[in-house]
Amino acid sequence: MLKHENLKLPDLVNTFMVYLEEIGYAKSTRKRLLAYYKVLIKYAKSNNIDYYSLDVGKTFLLTHHHHQWEETGKLTTSQNYLQRHIQILFEFQMYGEITTKKRLKRKYAVSYFEELIAQYLDYEIGRNLKKVTISGKRYCLYYFFEHIESLGIHSPHSITSKAVYSFLKAKTHFSVATKEYYQYILRDLFRYLHKENLCREELLELFSIISVHSKNSYPSYFSAEDISKVLQCIDTDYSIGKRDYLILLLASQLGLRVSDICSIKLDNIDFINHTLKFQQTKTGEFLALPLSDELLYALIDYLKNARPPCDSQVILIKSRAPIEPYNTTFYGMLQKYFALANIKISDNQKHGLHSFRSSLASGMLKNGTSMSVIANVLGHKYRETTRSYIKIDIPGLRKAALEVPYDFNR
Incomplete structure (x- = not known):
């Protein structure tokens, strides 16, 4: 796609409006976005800014809306929309297109186990597991290892049964079915780690029997x-x-x-x-x-x-x-x-x-x-x-x- 880095801000906005019409954005949506960007243009002009950048957008958010840009964490609906307006204009400027609207993903505080997670997922990919399964495992593992690192554990050899159970016990908001799902994920992980001589023997014995909540319940149906x-x-x-x-x-x-x-x-x-x-x-x-x-x-x-x-x-x-x-x-x-x-x-x-x-x-x-x-x-x-x-x-x-x-x- 054609980049638009050399366009001054007013020209960039006008070109962006044409693009939004081409990809099917409603007239009312384009009108609302244009009104927002006119305020941005007025701000840039008053500060002698000719060209747009993500930093310009972030400063505008802070100055005009008193909102500090958030890369992680949960945003309110209004905050998400404000950042979205700034983000999509920058994406169009740099890449000539915009991504699908979505909230910013949460970043997990995992440092010591990131390489291990990648190695394990490569192993699972080699078993021809589907992308959606790999994605689910990745999410669960980052969530798990974030807890493990918060306990001061930085090596797989240092993970104990007590640490694993503390993770499940701490997640009081998990449903029974979700906790069982995590047990399956962790059991597969520990089997892999044991095969690679990367964990204690006691972890292999965890979750040898998992009470399957879903099979003890009745499928829901309507007449x-x-x-x-x-x-x-x-x-x-x-x-x-x-x-x-x-x-x-x-x-x-x-x-x-x-x-x-x-x-x-x-x-x-x-x-x-x-x-x-x-x-x-x-x-x-x-x-x-x-x-x-x-x-x-x-x-x-x-x-x-x-x-x-x-x-x-x-x-x-x-x-x-x-x-x-x-x-x-x-x-x-x-x-x-x-x-x-x-x-x-x-x-x-x-x-x-x-x-x-x-x-x-x-x-x-x-x-x-x-x-x-x-x-x-x-x-x-x-x-x-x-x-x-x-x-x-x-x-x-x-x-x-x-x-x-x-x-x-x-």
């Missing part, structure tokens, strides 16, 4: 009536409604994971045979599913009347700039329709989009569908995963329960 109420609340006269209706049909009729809903492409659709064929994001397994007339119509309606113009082959595209595929859970969207449909969410009931996947399995079980068919529809790589859904068919379990024989000779 067919509840899902029907949710779908009926969607106003498909508007483009957002067309998008939401398509998303919820993909989740409720096909049981797709959110990652797959966000990544399916135009060439995954066989319009002639009414079939969706794709490689699952989570497992990498190929899956082919039939499309109902209702789902096919919703798909065509979205593509023709609601999808923003975009070069991407991905079907679902953001309606607001930057115009690109989604990377979200659609949680807020679903909660809006639960409220409109007056669906009551019970305590501890999960109610994200994944619950529609469980709901599909529940409905199939109640209709007598075999476990092998359900596994194929849901795209489960292992049958053990599908068996967890047996828990939600309570009436079926009662019918299958054997009567305990009574000993009349007692």
Whole structure:
């Protein structure tokens, strides 16, 4: 992309406004940004500043808004917007484009174990683990080693069982499931360290048995009536409604994971045979599913009347700039329709989009569908995963329960 380092600030702002229009930013957003940058231009002129830089932007924030630039830490919404305005103008000046809007990532205070983390993650990458798995491990390990270093421990040989347990004990805000997830992460780490002779023997014995909270709980699901109420609340006269209706049909009729809903492409659709064929994001397994007339119509309606113009082959595209595929859970969207449909969410009931996947399995079980068919529809790589859904068919379990024989000779 063309850099704009040689443009004076007023020309830089004007060029930036043209760029924002080209990538699809709304007129109201451009108008708001322009008003902000006019104040910046006025500030620069009063201080005899011709050219923009990140330092100029930071000084403007401090002088005009009394806000000290923060590289780390949690920002309020207003602070995040202020820094975002300064940051994107600098990005455009230096690189000719801007990055997707996001909050600044927290930096962890890890010095002594950074190289060890990198070595371990390289080892895991060599095992062909998925990027999302590696990313999760990286986050957990930085969080863990930040605590370890806070205890004054600077070598893996100095890590004790007591130090490990103190980490889990200190995280009182963690749910039971999250603590179990960390135990799996740490167990894999300690096995690697032991193999490389980098830790004490006692760490290898930690978490040999992990009580799996998730397998002791029931998958959350909603009845067919509840899902029907949710779908009926969607106003498909508007483009957002067309998008939401398509998303919820993909989740409720096909049981797709959110990652797959966000990544399916135009060439995954066989319009002639009414079939969706794709490689699952989570497992990498190929899956082919039939499309109902209702789902096919919703798909065509979205593509023709609601999808923003975009070069991407991905079907679902953001309606607001930057115009690109989604990377979200659609949680807020679903909660809006639960409220409109007056669906009551019970305590501890999960109610994200994944619950529609469980709901599909529940409905199939109640209709007598075999476990092998359900596994194929849901795209489960292992049958053990599908068996967890047996828990939600309570009436079926009662019918299958054997009567305990009574000993009349007692």
